[in-house]
Amino acid sequence: MTGRSDRSTGPCLSLRPVLHASPRPVLHASPRPVLHASPRPVLHASLPPVLLTSLPPVLLTSLPPVLLTSLPRFCSPEGAPGHGFDPGRTERIQVRPRAYAGSRPGEDAARRRVRDSGRMTEHAFRFGVIAGQARSGAEWAATARRAEELGYDILLIPDTLFTLSPFAALAAAAAATSTLRVGTYVLNVPNRTPAHVAWESRSLQTLSDGRFELGVGGGRPSGHTDTAALGGMWGTPAERLRRTADTIAAARRSPVPPKVLVAASKPGMMRLAAERADVVTFGLPPATTAGELFRTAEAFRRLSDRADQVELMLGVTAFAPSIFALPDQLSRQVGGDPREMAASGAATFLIGDADHAAEELLRRRAEAGFSYYAVNGQFMEDFAPVVQRLRETRPLTAA
Secondary structure (H helix, E strand, C coil), X not given: CCCCCCCCXXXXXXXXXXXCCCCCCEEEECCCCCCCCCCCCCCXXXXXXXXXXXXXXXXXXXXXXXXXXXXXXXXXXXXXXXXXXXXXXXXXXCCCCCCCCCCCCCHHHHHHHHHHHCCCECCCCEEEEECCCCCCHHHHHHHHHHHHHCCCCXXXXXXXXXCCCHHHHHHXXXXXXXXXXXXXXXXXXXXXXXXXXHHHHHHHHHHCCCCEEEEEECCCCCHHXXXXXXXXXXXXXXXXXXXXXXXXXXXXXXXCCCEEEEEECCHHHHHHHHHHCCEEEECCCCCCEHHHHHHHHHHHHCCCCCHHHCEEEEEECEEECCHHHCCCCHHHXXXXXXXXXXXXXXXXXXXXXXXXXXXXXXXXXXXHCEEEEEEEHHHHHHXXXXXXXXXXXXXXXXX
């Protein structure tokens, strides 16, 4: 549901590594002087704190100048790589003290925020795996069973002509597992009539013993080609919005209606999700930063009295120990250089170890309400330790 963004994050200082006699190398701005911190400290920068913290200073000093100049500022008061930075600022960023493994970092601050807000309800964490291809039925069933073994809650499948047919694949996955939920992520509504979706949903709810979740959307940017190939009518944005609303209504009439996820980016779909969805995922460009994501979530909550009760879901494009560990083939999924996107603070990239990632997801749940994460199936095994760490945390509810 994401497309490439050409949005610039603004100019950055040209950085050149300089080695000093101190034990840790320091990055200085050149040729202009370093700008100092503003009187008001920055408590939470827009870049997730997991980014770049896994890179040792010695490695940073060995990076080519062209790469360094492409990165936003990330100097701490000590001159070492900081935990977070805002690409739109020019001053030094104050670093928040790191909480280490075993302390459930960020949880106390999260509880204070929920207590003080008197408004936001936090959901329990949920975790999904996004997959859509297999060489055989046995391989697909093994993927579903492995997701269940690793502690994931749900297996999600896209709706494209180059992935497995969603309802057939989800029925097979449900038959191979006992507790794993299954869901569409998300159905391209112009491809099927509302009655067709309701029929398939009712059937899958029965065959899975109530484990199906219906994800719908007005159509990804290139979805019109699939719709044409299937003989459907793409329609105008307004027509696709009405089709989405009709599809949700038809599915809700089932004796055991499924939980409904809506993928939304435009105002009309946002309002529909706020009024009728159980879960929402925002169809934002892959380079969207955490700050931009948080602002979208806050705007969403203002659309309806019930919007604060809607579960917020975010896809995890990649989880890796460093930006250099990101596989090249991700460029086809995100429509650009994944390393550049991760370095600029793209929220769907989690860079660091499992403890750093768990801290960041705790922060996102506390500050913006994101509690449901679906990871690219390529990283299912790597992300499992993050799932295990966050299973130990409790959902927070405003009094």
